[in-house]
Amino acid sequence: MAQARRLLALAAIYDGCTRSEAARLGHVTRQIVRDWVIRFNAEGPDGLRDRKASGPTPRLTDVHRQALATQIDHGPNPAVHGVVQWRLCDLRQWLWEEFRVLVSRQTLSRVVRAMGYHRLSARPSGEAKPAECGAASGKGTKSSSIPLPMRGRRDIWRHP
Template sequence: MAIPLRSDFDASQLGAVARKTRNAPQARRLLALAAIYEGASRTAAARIGGVTLQIVRDWVLKFNAQGPDGLIDCKPPGQPSRLTDAHRSALAAMIESGPFPAVHGVVRWRLVDLIQWLWDEHRVPISKQTLSREVRALGYRKLSARPRHHAKSEAAVAVFKIYGPAVRCKRAVSGWMRDGSHQSIRPQYGA
């Protein structure tokens, strides 16, 4: 047996709401339900909506419970956070105080160290990605040293540096800037 639609709406009201909305999926769903109000079968409404009968049934349930707003797509809530406010405040205090090498065995906090600390102290299992998101939400950022190549030679870098004013002055005096040949794509030899 088909689930009946709400009695406080009719086809013309749903059509008016569908015309006013800027949400195309909601308008499609409303028009499919308006067809049911006009006496069309659920199969015909599924064809209008471009979906299966089960989805039309879901739309009817949402519409009956929440009205036209129930047919708007919304982001699902997802899993609740594993960290409570008490966990977050303890985590913030631990980050602020910094690790003690003798106690924690590290000289700076990494995410994996904080994950281990949360497990040891509070028995909270948490992933690296989730902890990263939580730490960023607390207002902390990852700091890392600028990477340096082990074989970098400062002398070789100094040879290739271009020092601004001296080089610009030398180029301004040369002829290639005065005669306009610097604007051509191909170099002109012997000119």
């Protein structure tokens, strides 16, 4: 649809209309018509198709991701890093100290999951309780499926 509108505006120019008239036909400004002409001349009709925006460049390069994977695999050194298990906040701090790259916790979580690592809880969830715990308290199996609260939970990252 958009490509047809652009081709119609360019056809009007080819037929002798001014760029202002072609812009009115395409419901755009003359600058945009100029850009369409340049794209059409360079790439033909395919140059007028909608394109996906490139978006911002990722903050973490392949080098950063490789180093991050190495750090996760080897685990932290308590004497150097001050922690015994990696958490996202610790990995963010390490990235900043090592590469001066600042990423949000959410972005780092997405990157780590995309690399194939999964968060494991250091505390058992409610489903991990033995079956006799629910029976001894008089509660059914439904109550034993409720996980423990998130407070105080630690992140441990492992490769599947």
